Amino acid sequence: MSEVTWGTVIALALWFIGVSSGAYRLSALASRKKEDPGWAKVGLTSAFLALITLAAGMGFLVLDLRQKFRFWYLLLNLNPESPMSIGVWFLSIFGILCLCHLIFWMPEPWRKRLPLIGGWSIWNNWRIHGYVAKFGMYVAIVVAVYTGVLLAATSIPLWRNFFLPPLIFFSALACGLTCGTLATMSLTRKIGDKTLFLPLRFLQSSLRPTLVIMLALTGGFLILALVQSVTGVKTHLISLGWMGFLWWGGAIGVGMIWPLINSFRAEKSFQARAQLTCWITFIGGLVLRWVLLYAGQI
Amino acid sequence: MSREKKERLIVFYADRCIQCHSCEVACQLENNTPAGIRLRRVRNFEKGRFPEVKKFYISSACFHCNSPACASACAVGALVKRSDGTVNHLQHRCIGCGYCIQACPFKVPQFNPAQNIMRKCSFCTQRIDRGRLPACVAKCTTKALVYHPEGKIPIELQDYGEIENLHMIYKLVHKAEEYGLPVPVPLNTTTENQLWMWLAGLLPAIGMTFVLIRMAQKIEGDKGDE
Amino acid sequence: MGKKKSLSSEEEKRKVRGISRRRFLKIGAISAGSLASLPLMNSETSHALDASIESRIDREVNSCCPFCQGRCTTIVQIRNDRVVNVYGNSDNKWTDGAMCPKGQSLVELTYSPRRLLHPLIRDGKSWKRIPYGEALNLLAQKIQKIKENYPKDYAHRLALFTPLWDCHEAELTAHMTLYMAGFPDLCPPGDVCIGNLATTLRLCLGEMTSPTTINELEKAEYILLVGANIAVTYPIYVQWIRKAREKGAKVIYLDFRTTPTSGQTDEQVILRPGTDGALFLGMIAVLVRERLFDQRFVKQHVNGFKEVASACKEYTPERTSEITGVPAEKVVSLARMLARNRGTIIWIGGAISRYTNAMQTVRAIIAFAAATGHLAGPGKGIIPFQGGKPPASKDFEKRFKVPGLDERLHVRKVIYNMEQGDVDVLILSSSYRRYPDANRVKEAIQKVGFVVYRGFFMDEEAEMAHLIIPSTMAFESAGSMYGAQRQVVWRNKAIEPLGETIPDWKFYTDLGRKLLGEKYPTVNGPEDIYELHRSLTPSWKGLTLERLKKSPTGISWPCPAEDHPGTLGSLYPDNQFATPDKKVNLLPKGLGPVQWTEPKGSPSGDVNIRKDFSLIFTQGKVAEQWHQTLTNWSAYMGQFGGGNLVWIHPKTAAEHGVANGEWIYIETQVGKIKARVHLTEGILPGVVWTPSSLYPQSPFTGNRGMSTNAITPNYWDKVAAQFNGFGCRLKKV
Numbered sequence A: 001m002s003e004v005t006w007g008t009v010i011a012l013a014l015w016f017i018g019v020s021s022g023a024y025r026l027s028a029l030a031s032r033k034k035e036d037p038g039w040a041k042v043g044l045t046s047a048f049l050a051l052i053t054l055a056a057g058m059g060f061l062v063l064d065l066r067q068k069f070r071f072w073y074l075l076l077n078l079n080p081e082s083p084m085s086i087g088v089w090f091l092s093i094f095g096i097l098c099l100c101h102l103i104f105w106m107p108e109p110w111r112k113r114l115p116l117i118g119g120w121s122i123w124n125n126w127r128i129h130g131y132v133a134k135f136g137m138y139v140a141i142v143v144a145v146y147t148g149v150l151l152a153a154t155s156i157p158l159w160r161n162f163f164l165p166p167l168i169f170f171s172a173l174a175c176g177l178t179c180g181t182l183a184t185m186s187l188t189r190k191i192g193d194k195t196l197f198l199p200l201r202f203l204q205s206s207l208r209p210t211l212v213i214m215l216a217l218t219g220g221f222l223i224l225a226l227v228q229s230v231t232g233v234k235t236h237l238i239s240l241g242w243m244g245f246l247w248w249g250g251a252i253g254v255g256m257i258w259p260l261i262n263s264f265r266a267e268k269s270f271q272a273r274a275q276l277t278c279w280i281t282f283i284g285g286l287v288l289r290w291v292l293l294y295a296g297q298i
Numbered sequence B: 001m002s003r004e005k006k007e008r009l010i011v012f013y014a015d016r017c018i019q020c021h022s023c024e025v026a027c028q029l030e031n032n033t034p035a036g037i038r039l040r041r042v043r044n045f046e047k048g049r050f051p052e053v054k055k056f057y058i059s060s061a062c063f064h065c066n067s068p069a070c071a072s073a074c075a076v077g078a079l080v081k082r083s084d085g086t087v088n089h090l091q092h093r094c095i096g097c098g099y100c101i102q103a104c105p106f107k108v109p110q111f112n113p114a115q116n117i118m119r120k121c122s123f124c125t126q127r128i129d130r131g132r133l134p135a136c137v138a139k140c141t142t143k144a145l146v147y148h149p150e151g152k153i154p155i156e157l158q159d160y161g162e163i164e165n166l167h168m169i170y171k172l173v174h175k176a177e178e179y180g181l182p183v184p185v186p187l188n189t190t191t192e193n194q195l196w197m198w199l200a201g202l203l204p205a206i207g208m209t210f211v212l213i214r215m216a217q218k219i220e221g222d223k224g225d226e
Numbered sequence C: 001m002g003k004k005k006s007l008s009s010e011e012e013k014r015k016v017r018g019i020s021r022r023r024f025l026k027i028g029a030i031s032a033g034s035l036a037s038l039p040l041m042n043s044e045t046s047h048a049l050d051a052s053i054e055s056r057i058d059r060e061v062n063s064c065c066p067f068c069q070g071r072c073t074t075i076v077q078i079r080n081d082r083v084v085n086v087y088g089n090s091d092n093k094w095t096d097g098a099m100c101p102k103g104q105s106l107v108e109l110t111y112s113p114r115r116l117l118h119p120l121i122r123d124g125k126s127w128k129r130i131p132y133g134e135a136l137n138l139l140a141q142k143i144q145k146i147k148e149n150y151p152k153d154y155a156h157r158l159a160l161f162t163p164l165w166d167c168h169e170a171e172l173t174a175h176m177t178l179y180m181a182g183f184p185d186l187c188p189p190g191d192v193c194i195g196n197l198a199t200t201l202r203l204c205l206g207e208m209t210s211p212t213t214i215n216e217l218e219k220a221e222y223i224l225l226v227g228a229n230i231a232v233t234y235p236i237y238v239q240w241i242r243k244a245r246e247k248g249a250k251v252i253y254l255d256f257r258t259t260p261t262s263g264q265t266d267e268q269v270i271l272r273p274g275t276d277g278a279l280f281l282g283m284i285a286v287l288v289r290e291r292l293f294d295q296r297f298v299k300q301h302v303n304g305f306k307e308v309a310s311a312c313k314e315y316t317p318e319r320t321s322e323i324t325g326v327p328a329e330k331v332v333s334l335a336r337m338l339a340r341n342r343g344t345i346i347w348i349g350g351a352i353s354r355y356t357n358a359m360q361t362v363r364a365i366i367a368f369a370a371a372t373g374h375l376a377g378p379g380k381g382i383i384p385f386q387g388g389k390p391p392a393s394k395d396f397e398k399r400f401k402v403p404g405l406d407e408r409l410h411v412r413k414v415i416y417n418m419e420q421g422d423v424d425v426l427i428l429s430s431s432y433r434r435y436p437d438a439n440r441v442k443e444a445i446q447k448v449g450f451v452v453y454r455g456f457f458m459d460e461e462a463e464m465a466h467l468i469i470p471s472t473m474a475f476e477s478a479g480s481m482y483g484a485q486r487q488v489v490w491r492n493k494a495i496e497p498l499g500e501t502i503p504d505w506k507f508y509t510d511l512g513r514k515l516l517g518e519k520y521p522t523v524n525g526p527e528d529i530y531e532l533h534r535s536l537t538p539s540w541k542g543l544t545l546e547r548l549k550k551s552p553t554g555i556s557w558p559c560p561a562e563d564h565p566g567t568l569g570s571l572y573p574d575n576q577f578a579t580p581d582k583k584v585n586l587l588p589k590g591l592g593p594v595q596w597t598e599p600k601g602s603p604s605g606d607v608n609i610r611k612d613f614s615l616i617f618t619q620g621k622v623a624e625q626w627h628q629t630l631t632n633w634s635a636y637m638g639q640f641g642g643g644n645l646v647w648i649h650p651k652t653a654a655e656h657g658v659a660n661g662e663w664i665y666i667e668t669q670v671g672k673i674k675a676r677v678h679l680t681e682g683i684l685p686g687v688v689w690t691p692s693s694l695y696p697q698s699p700f701t702g703n704r705g706m707s708t709n710a711i712t713p714n715y716w717d718k719v720a721a722q723f724n725g726f727g728c729r730l731k732k733v
């Protein structure tokens, strides 16, 4: 209502966690195709990305606590009724998986340099990597959905919307896919590099349904909010105030419709614009969360 | 609907309140909260036209819900429902995440910048456990706030919060909406909705993940064609 | 409905002993973790905040609120010699343990970082600390100097503006010292408080104090609140109104505003400010015409009723209605209603006493009560605000008045003398803003050669001073206090004075010693002064210290003997009034003819004023502020204020082209203050109202604003000043 309890820091935290889960999924998919050099690059980069964005996300979560040094109390308690508690436990498990997953992906020489664990032979076991990747995918799903449920299981009328958790999940997916690909592209410094052909093609074909579903969920979200005549929807989201501008122009226009249009282009043309498409989808995800957070609270 | 156990109640008789602010300051002194952080708050309203104008007031704090959304939300167990119906806040455990603020359907919890944690009314358990009155009740100038330690109250069911088994009951003169109270009395949506929210998120998410795996496989096939 | 798991009481018990198996692990882990992280945590926020104030107190001391005459006795909670909280004493039957926010603000005020804790002397533009002894010597020298320079006519060259003292002993010692030293000019707050009312009561009934007490309300059939905004000014007494209503009493409230009191009454009669006198005269006329008055009572116990009756003739219901704005039928029905019943109690608000026609009004009320026969007896009578002042102080004063001591000058004359440079020393123990046309008073004070301030904060008053000798606050000294129910209570000392603050009894006895040497009586503490006063006061004879200390309710005088329970209810139970002939005197000398006149400066009375200042200005108190200075230093109290908000009816606002929230100037004949429009349906159109308590130096925005007395024209009735009812206008900023 008057005071905003959760602000930009939480928006960043939710976004980074979402990105992390998406990136993990990308890297997990890649782990089945290690033999393809493009996928291999994507796999390693996004495994790395998953870990650091997760760290950033959890860092922002802790940063938002008024008692930052008590963050570990979260690990002394499990409240099955609290999405935050469930989420934190899953985040912790996810963190460990991310780390393992990254080590699996690491090239041998790098890995060797890791103290203690670097020499374990388990890292060369493809089967185990596969299991970790698979299991991690499901944990990643829970983690991404958690960032939506965290908002949805409150008394804030705007968030208390059944379309919110899936919307946030799909947005996290889009962000993770684009961010992982983008990072790989930037690191290889060869845009349109033929080696990335397959991952980019995958990006195009996966982004298309993801964005379509996101738009549909957004529509559902708005309709449900309007039907329930939630206060603030009209004033903040539907109307064209600065908040409405960010919502329609930023989160939906730039973050969903524009990349969707791009994804319908011819493959060549899409790949040429891949970097831009990634950027806008990725940033759009942040704007979406930011607007939802603030519009719910003011 | 009567309460099964002996549960603590505070009843607010709106017709007696004069907006003297005594309960608010009493609460602040007892809880050591700085100016501006009011765990109890008095609001005023005006309706009608001169000379038939009416001014009326409500003094409200945490409702000590039967099913407290704040306690459901708290990840560290800093909010505990006691068997006497009160919902306590263990300050030394609070990490100040603010989740209870989002969860509470009455917007009761608030951050206290002086302590860097959340604060909410604790029913003055430190006083009632010693047989004393809650601070706000003790200092209320008009007996608009009355403490019923045994949970037996001589009021009718239609009073705000009684049917829902809240532990702060409001005996009002005007309609509840006119006092800014949410009608109907809101439920603990954190617990009520959570399962459905998880399902709403997880089912499509798992479905989509399978689709993605398929897609990745198909794309590999493509390359083989090339 | 999802049932939240709750600890069973069994479990709770086990939890307390720390052996709940279910939680054992968790608790163990938490405590281990807590230990591990202790160095990481901010100590302010980590340890034992759960242990709230209540569980950390070392001792509790019986005390009493120094502010209003409700005199809530309290229990002060102390930890490490620091007051941490204060609760109402639940054995006090007047308050039933309640207390208002003002009394609570003392916990904050006592420890305010802005409090003055040491004597300071002016050093150019800044201040320098000096020891108390030196400060006292300096003051004594200045006073001796007056006597040397003006050996014959020094008496009026020193003045003291006295506050509503935090205890009776402060008041007594101030009088002792200054009287013995030959200075009579102690200017009491009565001059701006209820002086007009108290004087009229004394002239007509014999005692200046409250003729009855509030426990009588329950026996009354009607209760008439004449501008008595109880819910704001005496909130703890609202319970007594409720109890009376539950017993069937009907409460009627005269006020032009909808206040929190309105909701506690059965009916509100809205009348134009300053016209209550006319309403009562009009109602007397109805009683006379319809022969409804209590002829037996009037004949046996009242002098001058005939004259009053004939003077009232011109106040026909129509004329009364014209003056007051109350419909003529209402005047008639109200008069009938209040006459034909078992008992009516009239509760007179303080504001009534602050008009230039105040004494006329109060006399009209007394005459009306006399005419209905409801002046004395169970469930009958008049209750004024600020009652309870002991008449007996007079005997005490006499004992210390040196032979040939001049009569005290009225404060108007003292201020005039200051302007002429005829006052050399002023001991300032009040605000200057309590007087009308306060800016003029300020200028007058600036002409005084030596001003000593005995306050608590570096406020405007302090800045006008040459020497500051800060005073203790209530928790830091002991003393007795009298209340509106004529009750006397004792306040214990709860903590040692902070810094070098000095209680009044000590300051004045030290000063007395310095000035008079051995002639001045030895005083070892407030107890000595209390006993001295008691021994000189017949109606207090039974109020021994031991009795007081044991009584949370206080004992009401007259209490002539130690086994006397004290006197509640009517002061004149057998209709024997305290006048020389034991009758009510409606025509005492000095009150002038029986009539009603417009308040001075009222736009309704004076065409010239109406031309320029067509709105009626009023102001008053708010629940969370104590007068002009003290509570303004409390952040807690500041939460509730809105600064200079001025109540305006939307119709008035439309006529004057101002909108809600807009900043405007309120202008009167003597000045202007800036204020913000607060539109409300709860005020008579044509009238504006604003809080009087604001203070420009307050550190807290809610309390900050201009004092209304900056724009109050200097109008007085015979005793006290007027603060309401004059003309004003609104100007856009």
Ligand SMILES: Nc1nc2c(c(=O)[nH]1)N[C@H]1C(S)=C(S)[C@@H](COP(=O)(O)OP(=O)(O)OC[C@H]3O[C@@H](n4cnc5c(=O)[nH]c(N)nc54)[C@H](O)[C@@H]3O)O[C@H]1N2
Residues within 6 Å of the ligand: C068, C102, C164, C193, C194, C226, C227, C228, C229, C232, C233, C234, C254, C255, C256, C257, C259, C272, C273, C274, C275, C276, C349, C350, C351, C352, C385, C386, C618, C619, C620, C621, C622, C623, C624, C625, C626, C627, C724
């Ligand atoms: N909160 C608080 N309480 C106090 C004090 C304080 O400073 N703060 N001070 C105490 C002291 S010392 C005193 S003397 C008393 C004084 O208390 P009062 O003097 O009675 O208080 P005011 O607020 O000045 O006025 C009370 C009411 O009188 C109404 N009024 C004004 N003029 C008229 C009129 O002509 N006719 C009628 N019928 N009503 C009118 C006003 O609208 C207002 O609601 O309060 C005591 N109680």
Ligand SMILES: Nc1nc2c(c(=O)[nH]1)N[C@H]1C(S)=C(S)[C@@H](COP(=O)(O)OP(=O)(O)OC[C@H]3O[C@@H](n4cnc5c(=O)[nH]c(N)nc54)[C@H](O)[C@@H]3O)O[C@H]1N2
Residues within 6 Å of the ligand: C162, C163, C164, C165, C166, C167, C170, C189, C190, C192, C193, C194, C350, C429, C430, C431, C432, C433, C434, C435, C454, C455, C456, C457, C471, C504, C619, C620, C621, C626, C627, C628, C629, C630, C692, C708, C709, C712, C723
């Ligand atoms: N416009 C307007 N003016 C008013 C009123 C109003 O309603 N409107 N009300 C009038 C009324 S009813 C009254 S009673 C007066 C009150 O007016 P004041 O007498 O001025 O009242 P306070 O603000 O209580 O006291 C002023 C200062 O006196 C000092 N003081 C207080 N108590 C003590 C004490 O125990 N010992 C010492 N040494 N110093 C002390 C402190 O410095 C304090 O700040 O104001 C009157 N003036």
Ligand code: SF4
Residues within 6 Å of the ligand: B062, B063, B064, B065, B067, B068, B069, B070, B071, B087, B103, B104, B105, B106, B107, B108, B109, B120
């Ligand atoms: S009102 Fe809010 S804070 Fe209080 S118990 Fe209910 S949910 Fe918790």
Ligand code: SF4
Residues within 6 Å of the ligand: B073, B074, B075, B076, B077, B078, B079, B089, B093, B094, B095, B096, B097, B098, B099, B100, B101, B109, B117, B118
């Ligand atoms: S702010 Fe404190 S009490 Fe509220 S949910 Fe977070 S940890 Fe629990």
Ligand code: SF4
Residues within 6 Å of the ligand: B026, B027, B028, B030, B031, B039, B040, B061, B062, B120, B121, B122, B123, B124, B134, B135, B136, B137
């Ligand atoms: S019960 Fe205690 S904590 Fe709750 S509102 Fe009253 S004073 Fe405050």
Ligand code: SF4
Residues within 6 Å of the ligand: B016, B017, B018, B019, B020, B021, B022, B023, B024, B042, B057, B059, B139, B140, B141, B142, B143, B144, B145
């Ligand atoms: S103390 Fe009592 S009368 Fe005063 S505001 Fe609070 S509830 Fe109302």
Ligand code: SF4
Residues within 6 Å of the ligand: C065, C066, C067, C068, C069, C070, C071, C072, C099, C100, C101, C102, C103, C104, C234, C235, C236
């Ligand atoms: S009602 Fe009067 S005596 Fe009681 S706490 Fe308030 S100011 Fe003090």
Ligand SMILES: [Mo]
Residues within 6 Å of the ligand: C189, C192, C193, C194, C350, C386
């Ligand atoms: Mo007063």
